[in-house]
Amino acid sequence: xxxxxxxxxxxxxxxxxxxxxxATATDAMAEEDAAQQDEGQETAVAQTEEFAGDAERVxxxxxxxxxxxxxxxxxxIDQLIAQRLQYDDVKEKxxxxxxxxxxxxxxxxxxxxxxxxxxxxxxxxxxxxxAKESYAAQGVDAAVDALDDVEGMLVYLLEKNDVEQxxxxxxxxxxxxxxxxxxxxxxxxxxxxxxxxxxxxGYMWGEEPLFKEKVHVYKFVPSEPADAQPxxxxxxxxxxxxxxxxxxxxxxxxxxxPSDL
Numbered sequence: 489x490x491x492x493x494x495x496x497x498x499x500x501x502x503x504x505x506x507x508x509x510x511a512t513a514t515d516a517m518a519e520e521d522a523a524q525q526d527e528g529q530e531t532a533v534a535q536t537e538e539f540a541g542d543a544e545r546v547x548x549x550x551x552x553x554x555x556x557x558x559x560x561x562x563x564x565i566d567q568l569i570a571q572r573l574q575y576d577d578v579k580e581k582x583x584x585x586x587x588x589x590x591x592x593x594x595x596x597x598x599x600x601x602x603x604x605x606x607x608x609x610x611x612x613x614x615x616x617x618x619a620k621e622s623y624a625a626q627g628v629d630a631a632v633d634a635l636d637d638v639e640g641m642l643v644y645l646l647e648k649n650d651v652e653q654x655x656x657x658x659x660x661x662x663x664x665x666x667x668x669x670x671x672x673x674x675x676x677x678x679x680x681x682x683x684x685x686x687x688x689x690g691y692m693w694g695e696e697p698l699f700k701e702k703v704h705v706y707k708f709v710p711s712e713p714a715d716a717q718p719x720x721x722x723x724x725x726x727x728x729x730x731x732x733x734x735x736x737x738x739x740x741x742x743x744x745x746p747s748d749l
Contacts, residue, residue: 603698606651610691610699613642617688646691654690654701656683665690667700673709680708 616635623631643653654665660683662668672684683703690701 599693602649603693606646606649606691606693606698609642609646610651613639613691614688614699614702616642649693651691651693651698654692655686656701656703658683658685662703662705665692665697665700666703668705669702670704671707672704674706675709675711676706677708679706682706
């Protein structure tokens, strides 16, 4: 055998060995994959059985005692929530009431402190009105002008404190916010209890009369007929005497002598 044939033979032997090694490695990998698959299947089966057991335990029917305990706890939670809501509601109402009472107390205290001062200002204005009338009657115009200036300042102070001047017109109804100084008789019944004239202005502090307006008020007095004659009565002696209800007149009454004279 020559050298070329020997080399060719060696190459064939080496190729056969390589092919045998490759086949052996392939078989080993296949066996390893099969083992892993078997192991995965066993694990999946075990997990499936475990899950099935858990499901069976979860789906077991609850006993009556357990159910009653759950209901009792739920009832207790409901009561706690209701008590909390009631507490919050009462707390909010108490806070609102206290806030309103505090605001009312503050406003009432302010009015109690301011009322005497504002009343004195209104009284001073009424006194100045009387003084102005007196000075005007005496012809002291300078004093009247000075009092007008002071009166304007006092009225401005009252207006700054929400005090408004009030004056009625003739025919306005007479109310408790006014003070009647004089009754003016009138035969017109429609004018009864209405203002005849406003003598001095009043002052209102909101809806409260701080200083009452002074007015003259109409009073209904029915008029007597012009042709009314006084009634007479006959005494036991036949003498005609005026009736007790008859109004005396300025002229003497004629008297009829007795019939036996």
